[in-house]
Amino acid sequence: MGKVKNRWIALYVENEVGVLAKVSGLFSGKSYNLSSLTVGTTEHEDISRMTIGVTSDDVTFEQIKKQLNTMVEVIKVVDLTDLPIHMKEVLFAKIKRITPEEKAEAFRIAQTYGISVIDIDRDAVLLESTLTERRNNELCALLRSTFSHIDIVRGGAVAIEGLSTSCR
């Protein structure tokens, strides 16, 4: 069956009502393990592109790609798992009820990670991070261990095929 691991698919679909429900319904209906799904329009306004993360073995992953391909609304399935790609995820972290020392620490973390402080209040800061999923995971772990009151909002990964380099 092969190793169970994270895999990525880019899916070109018709930009129509119900297509997202149909794609996500396939995953729940057939018990496929969906870890991330993002969707947005492309250069063609009638075509959307989804970036889908799944956790599965080889055999199941093959079946997922085939099942997606059978859908009339699916125009193209691209397996990103072994392609050079650039993949990023947006993350917002609101750090609240902090002392001036903690605020300084938040700024140091932002600087180290190369992310922006986009809003600030007397006892709070708002960070915006566009990094790889793994980097964002590390950032989350650090923020959770450093501060007591944080809100985190993550957007799911978006990926595009690379030209000569890969960053995932």
Next chain:
Amino acid sequence: MDIAGKKLVAKALIEEGVDKVFAYPGGMITDIMDELYQKSEIELILARHEQALVHEAEGYARATGRTGVCLVTSGPGATNTMTAIADAHYDSIPLVIITGQVPQHLIGNDAFQEVDIVGMTRSITKYGVTVRDRKKLGRILKMAFVIASTGKPGPVLIDIPKDIQIASGPPEYPDSVSIRGYKPNESVHIGQLKKAYKLLKSAKHPMILAGGGVHISGAEKELYEFAKKMHIPVATTIMGKGVIPEDDPLYVGNSGMHGRFAANMAIMECDVLFSIGTRFNDRITGDLNEFAPNARIIHVDVETASISRNVVVDIPVVSDAKLALEKLIEWAEPMKTDKWIKRIDEWEKEHPLAMKRPSYGVSPQAVCEGISDVFSGGIFVTDVGQHQMWATQYVRLDGGAQLITSGGLGTMGFGFPASIGAKIGAPDREVVCITGDGGMQMNMQEMATAMCHGVKTVTCIFNNEYLGMVRQMQQLFYGKRYGITSLRKQSTWRDTSKDLTNREAEYVPDFIKWADAYGALAIRVTEESEIFPALKKAKESDIPAIIEFVIPPEEVVLPMVQGGKAMSEMIL
């Protein structure tokens, strides 16, 4: 000049050559129905329930090879169709189902008779869409007919809001349509097919396993020719039954849960399995780890997603069955399989397929054989349960005979309406419904459809007073606690439920009185000597006929492989 949506629907159906539409009226579909009523090209068949209506369209589609068309209203009219849509989905039957919908400004308001039918049927249709723009109606209708009937066929649902039905718009119905996300396979990879042929040729113990896809593709002749040229024995799934004449020495029989001993053994022992038009359903494979353990497997299927889903195969060939077989026939050379075929014959002699004759009542085998003789070359439509398995075992398909059965979903209530649809599609052929007393009661209201449209069907009810397939499981695996499968009056079942011969509680309904109430011909058969006369009388009848065969309740379907067990572990 612009025309109303309903007029375009009528135009589309006529241009597609649709002659029958299975319909049930309701508020949100009356515009289209009224339009069709005025068209001489189209006959509306008024069913008595929307589920049965779709089964009728399935029977029509299977008997004619054409797309069945259904027309129902919104809300309950639409939800009632769902079981039958799922049935068509699993058995790859081309249908176009048009549902009425509340006007667009009411969608989402929980309006009267509003449901999200496209959402509800998303996982059981090949394609489904609500028409939201009158300008797109023509293209969507064309897409529906193309998608339903090409590639691996299936049901397509088109939901048309009331405002779209009456809105004016372009009158064009396109001749063809290009769909960028839908490219059914129309060719075969010759290199891959050559590899498959080479492997098959190298076998000592080759087997062909043929499924319903061979019927759908219309490749029966090609399969038979290929098997004969190569001298390879053929087993079938129940959907594939009839792909080669059953009296041919190469035909081994059905394989699977209630298949022939010889067929299951042959698949266990073969060294190359050439499977075509089957998705390796669990009823065929049993325990996957033990399925064809000695074989390298070739799998020909029109749909990529069917390949290596259940059984991981050695050589996949994505192709229409007919296309692949035509090519294979060109290469075919006889193989030395005499010893292997002799071995299979020995298995057959060891455990032939035959039922013990009961001491009273009529034997299901005798009824099936009688039906085969009297209606030779006919269309046999079954419901789901013991009678269905007996039909797959003992009804002979020869002289162009056809079996229509609910294979994938196993829908009780399928048989009777599907037989009505089959007869409507093929009025010049004999159509016999083989059903049980349980399944019959699930859609018996359709007798009115048969009577009112003058559909001369013959319905054979195997009445054993029980939901026999489950009763059989209770007998073998659940301590003979039969209460919930007895169809007799329930007041005393707790005391008597283990005793199948106890007939004190009353059985309802009286099928003879019931048929009489509709004005149909009704015959009850309690002795084997009455089987032939009854079948002949029904055959000659000018009105729909039912024959109730009184079957001893203790009859079981054997051989049997318990779900999940290996195919070699047959209860004989």
